[in-house]
Each structure stands twice: as C-alpha cells, then as structure tokens.
Amino acid sequence: xxxxxxxxxxxxxxGMAKDFSKYPFWNELSKRAEEVLNIDLINIMNGDEETLKLxxxxxxxxxxxxxxxxxxxxxxxxxxxxFAGHSLGEYTAFAAxxxxxxxxxxxxxxxxxxxxxxxxxxGKGSMAAVLKISAEKVEELVKNYEGLYVANYNSSTQTxxxxxxSSIQKFIEDCKNNGIRATELVVSGPFHTPFxxxxxxKLSKEIEHVxxxxxxxxxxxxxxxxESSDPEELKYYLLEQIAGPVYWLQSIRRMLxxxxxxxxxxxxxxxxxxMLKREKIDIIHFSEIEEIEDSRV
Numbered sequence: 001x002x003x004x005x006x007x008x009x010x011x012x013x014x015g016m017a018k019d020f021s022k023y024p025f026w027n028e029l030s031k032r033a034e035e036v037l038n039i040d041l042i043n044i045m046n047g048d049e050e051t052l053k054l055x056x057x058x059x060x061x062x063x064x065x066x067x068x069x070x071x072x073x074x075x076x077x078x079x080x081x082x083f084a085g086h087s088l089g090e091y092t093a094f095a096a097x098x099x100x101x102x103x104x105x106x107x108x109x110x111x112x113x114x115x116x117x118x119x120x121x122x123g124k125g126s127m128a129a130v131l132k133i134s135a136e137k138v139e140e141l142v143k144n145y146e147g148l149y150v151a152n153y154n155s156s157t158q159t160x161x162x163x164x165x166s167s168i169q170k171f172i173e174d175c176k177n178n179g180i181r182a183t184e185l186v187v188s189g190p191f192h193t194p195f196x197x198x199x200x201x202k203l204s205k206e207i208e209h210v211x212x213x214x215x216x217x218x219x220x221x222x223x224x225x226x227e228s229s230d231p232e233e234l235k236y237y238l239l240e241q242i243a244g245p246v247y248w249l250q251s252i253r254r255m256l257x258x259x260x261x262x263x264x265x266x267x268x269x270x271x272x273x274x275m276l277k278r279e280k281i282d283i284i285h286f287s288e289i290e291e292i293e294d295s296r297v
Contacts, residue, residue, distance in 0.1 A: 001081040001260045006066050006089030007267040012058045016065055016268050017045035025071040033064050033106050055188050056113030059088050063109045066092045066267030067102055069286045073266065078289060082227065082260060084220040084251050086272060090241060097215030099234055111206055115199035116189055125190030126165040127151060128172055131181040135159045145171055151192035152246045155275045162190040192245055200242040207235060225250035252276065264289065
C-alpha cells in the first residue's frame, strides 16, 4: 500500500511559485486560485517571508503547491491507496480525494486562515516544540500553566504545545532550567487549541450547506488517527481539528497497521519526510519520484 501525505503550515517559503511553475498543472491551477481568491497569490508566494507566513497567505500557498504536486504524480501514473494531511494538509487531502473540488478547497483554506487570524489578538498566542521527552510527560507538564495545550503529536521525539504566549515563554524558561529542550515556533497564533473555537464556528458556516462526496481513497483523520470514507464524518472532523490536537504520529502508526509500505510527501519542503525519517520510517518526497521517472526516459 502507498500513502500520500500532505504537509501543513510551515512548509511555505519565498520563491515557491517559481519552483512549482515547472509542473504541468501550475498555470491552470494558479490562475484558478487567483480568480477564486481575488488576490495576487503568485507574487505573495515569491515575495517576502513576512507576508507569506501570515496564516491567511501561507495556507492557500501550501494548498496550491501541494495540489499541483498531486496532479503531477497522477499524470505520471503514480498510484495511491490512502491519504493523510498534517493540519492544513488535511484540507488538501480532501481536495485530492475528491471530497470537494480545488476551487472550494482553496477558498476554504483562505477562509480558515482569516478566521484563525481573527480568533485571538495577534501576539497573544504562540506554540513551542518540546523535544526528546515523551508526549505523556508533556501532557503532565502543560497542566501547570494557564492556557496551554498539547497541539501536535508529531513524532516520538517531538510534541508541540500551543496556547498563551506568556505561558509558552514561562514553559520554555522552566524547561531550560530542568534540562528539557523546548523551542518557540515562528507562528501567528495558538493553533489547535480552544482559543480557535470561534474560527471553527465560522468555518462551520462555510461548509454547512456544502455536500461532501465520498473520497476516492480513505483518509486518516488528524482528530482520530483513524481512516474514514464517510462524507459526514469527514466534514465533522475537518472542523474539529481547528481547535483540537493533531494525532500525527498515531495516524502514521495506523497507516502502518493497515499495511502501508510506501509514504510519499506531496508538497513543498521536507517537513513530513524529516519527521518520519526520525521514526526510521521510509518516505520519499514527490520531487524524488519525478527524478526517478526522468531517469527512466
């Protein structure tokens, strides 16, 4: 079995439009994205990092690049059996699986970014990566701080916490004093926490009258670490992960249980590949498949 994995926020970088413009579906999809959003997305993707990293810009940028990569793999005849996406990447996985179309998907992630930005005052929330201690230990530690939550179970050596910036900074200081590695992340808010409940409610209104279709392949969901092909279940949990944790490591383990032997990261950068390699799990980046195909010509 082969799994396609779609990356989340943090995979964006200045110049990504230039790099992805070499793929055959770029012109068509980038034009459609700009028409749907009515913004100059290509210039944003090639522009300064500060503008690109804004949640409402980063999310459609990554969605577009990842979907272009997916269409490229399809055109090469690369088969797939199951999908998963990390946070924002779950929205790309839904589009790739045909749950909704590309146009609605890129509209949705732009709205998701806007609503997340509106949910809490800028600078009031933050996130941090806690390294080389168990997730269970992190769960115990965050209980001692106001407004802190476990947001991402990324790997056996990395757990991400999220919440009030003041608590994040105190947590990091205490970790340093106790020999624990914790690093604040460059993000614009406390993702995957109850602080984003208003964003979840607003996005719910965007999709309540949209009919989700059955996906072409099962999707392993962030909120449950279980696969699903049920449209109503997919709709419910797509919203739940906005204000709840991402069970990424558990999702990977579930795919291994199901018999997945090959993982492919479909999108910019190598964030997911690096996570899995630390778990001693084989994964290939979609651009490497392109190189393999080229070598056969």
